[in-house]
Amino acid sequence: MIRLYDFELSGSCYKVRLLLNILKVSCERIPVDFVGKEHKSERFLKLNPLGEIPVMEDGEVRLRDAQSILVYIARQYDRSSTWFPDAPDSMGRIMQWLSFGGNELMAAAGARLIRILDYPHDLPVLQARAIESFRILDEHLSDREFLELGHPTIGDIACFPYVAMAGEGGIDLKPYANILRWIDRIRQIPGFIPMPGIPAIGAVAA
Amino acid sequence: MIRLYDFELSGSCYKVRLLLNILKVSCERIPVDFVGKEHKSERFLKLNPLGEIPVMEDGEVRLRDAQSILVYIARQYDRSSTWFPDAPDSMGRIMQWLSFGGNELMAAAGARLIRILDYPHDLPVLQARAIESFRILDEHLSDREFLELGHPTIGDIACFPYVAMAGEGGIDLKPYANILRWIDRIRQIPGFIPMPGIPAIGAVAA
Numbered sequence: 001m002i003r004l005y006d007f008e009l010s011g012s013c014y015k016v017r018l019l020l021n022i023l024k025v026s027c028e029r030i031p032v033d034f035v036g037k038e039h040k041s042e043r044f045l046k047l048n049p050l051g052e053i054p055v056m057e058d059g060e061v062r063l064r065d066a067q068s069i070l071v072y073i074a075r076q077y078d079r080s081s082t083w084f085p086d087a088p089d090s091m092g093r094i095m096q097w098l099s100f101g102g103n104e105l106m107a108a109a110g111a112r113l114i115r116i117l118d119y120p121h122d123l124p125v126l127q128a129r130a131i132e133s134f135r136i137l138d139e140h141l142s143d144r145e146f147l148e149l150g151h152p153t154i155g156d157i158a159c160f161p162y163v164a165m166a167g168e169g170g171i172d173l174k175p176y177a178n179i180l181r182w183i184d185r186i187r188q189i190p191g192f193i194p195m196p197g198i199p200a201i202g203a204v205a206a
Numbered sequence: 207m208i209r210l211y212d213f214e215l216s217g218s219c220y221k222v223r224l225l226l227n228i229l230k231v232s233c234e235r236i237p238v239d240f241v242g243k244e245h246k247s248e249r250f251l252k253l254n255p256l257g258e259i260p261v262m263e264d265g266e267v268r269l270r271d272a273q274s275i276l277v278y279i280a281r282q283y284d285r286s287s288t289w290f291p292d293a294p295d296s297m298g299r300i301m302q303w304l305s306f307g308g309n310e311l312m313a314a315a316g317a318r319l320i321r322i323l324d325y326p327h328d329l330p331v332l333q334a335r336a337i338e339s340f341r342i343l344d345e346h347l348s349d350r351e352f353l354e355l356g357h358p359t360i361g362d363i364a365c366f367p368y369v370a371m372a373g374e375g376g377i378d379l380k381p382y383a384n385i386l387r388w389i390d391r392i393r394q395i396p397g398f399i400p401m402p403g404i405p406a407i408g409a410v411a412a
Binding site: 049050060061063064065067068069071072075076086087088089091092093095096098099100102103104136139140 | 255256266267269270271273274275277278281282292293294295297298299301302304305306308309310342345346
């Protein structure tokens with residue numbers, strides 16, 4: 001069984017739990033005391049020298065980095081072959097959003113960390129960066145239901161958590177109607193699991 | 207033919223040119239005036255709303271983000287199927303280094319930009335982050351010839367440029383003997399193309 005080194009409130013860990021639940025793959029969750037900085041402990045650095053969660057183990061395979069774990073899980077367990085399909089252009093297009101989820105959107109993750117766990121980052125700088133990334137995402141979603149290919153992929157999963165939970169970082173999603181509709185669509189995927197801070201379905205109409 | 211929106215000195219553009227040359231795929235290079243901020247122009251933002259180079263076009267496919275372009279090119283043009291192979295665990299392992307190349311190692315890219323193009327970033331902060339990423343990379347390479355799978359992959363290509371050109375960002379690679387040996391190995395791949403700032407073969411022995 002997959003072992004996931006996990007912290008309940010982490011959006012990056014949630015990406016992995018969300019895809020696993022949608023694909024009906026069970027996992028053993030090994031809690032990491034993120035608040036107590038267990039992810040920087042000598043023991044944990046042997047699992048991931050970057051000192052970050054999540055880490056996944058599946059038999060002999062051990063992987064760090066949420067986006068890398070999504071790639072592995074989709075290729076190993078997605079029998080529909082739709083979450084990270086074979087075609088070179090599909091992979092390239094989805095990869096753009098794995099990068100966006102692991103880079104640009106981590107500003108929103110940082111803003112949330114400051115607000116919910118009192119992290120010592122520069123809140124206005126991170127909020128401004130997050131807002132710029134939301135503007136790009138909202139524009140992209142103006143004529144699309146999902147980020148690429150017209151259906152959900154691991155690109156959506158990689159971007160969803162820190163966008164959907166942006167309110168916890170003090171960022172109002174109301175200006176981004178296309179993003180709010182996309183959040184609604186993702187909430188309706190069979191196997192979706194909620195997290196605190198994600199807007200309720202229909203928030204766009206409110 | 208592939209069209210690459212390109213800037214000669216960009217390490218991110220070089221990643222793409224390097225893989226194309228190794229795979230013997232020709233491309234049309236469209237120069238972008240990076241110094242003149244053409245990548246932030248209205249015209250360019252229509253190609254890539256993130257305002258970054260490289261951008262690649264291949265027929266109907268347009269992609270931003272060096273790592274995404276590497277994924278596409280490997281899947282579309284690598285007849286050996288070794289640069290980004292099918293197996294789920296291979297993809298997951300390589301993806302870790304696509305993320306590392308697009309995240310952690312961009313500190314080294316930033317340090318280089320400050321030094322060669324006088325960018326207004328915080329040099330000591332970026333150098334310290336780069337050094338931490340080099341420490342992790344050097345340790346990883348202590349018992350490996352390439353980053354994963356025992357042979358070169360797009361993971362190596364994604365990480366190579368900003369490590370190899372770190373000297374231009376004022377970072378000395380001498381303490382990282384495993385990295386210097388890895389640079390030597392990559393330089394010896396048929397189709398390798400040099401860039402200014404990359405140490406000569408044998409620098410490890412110097």
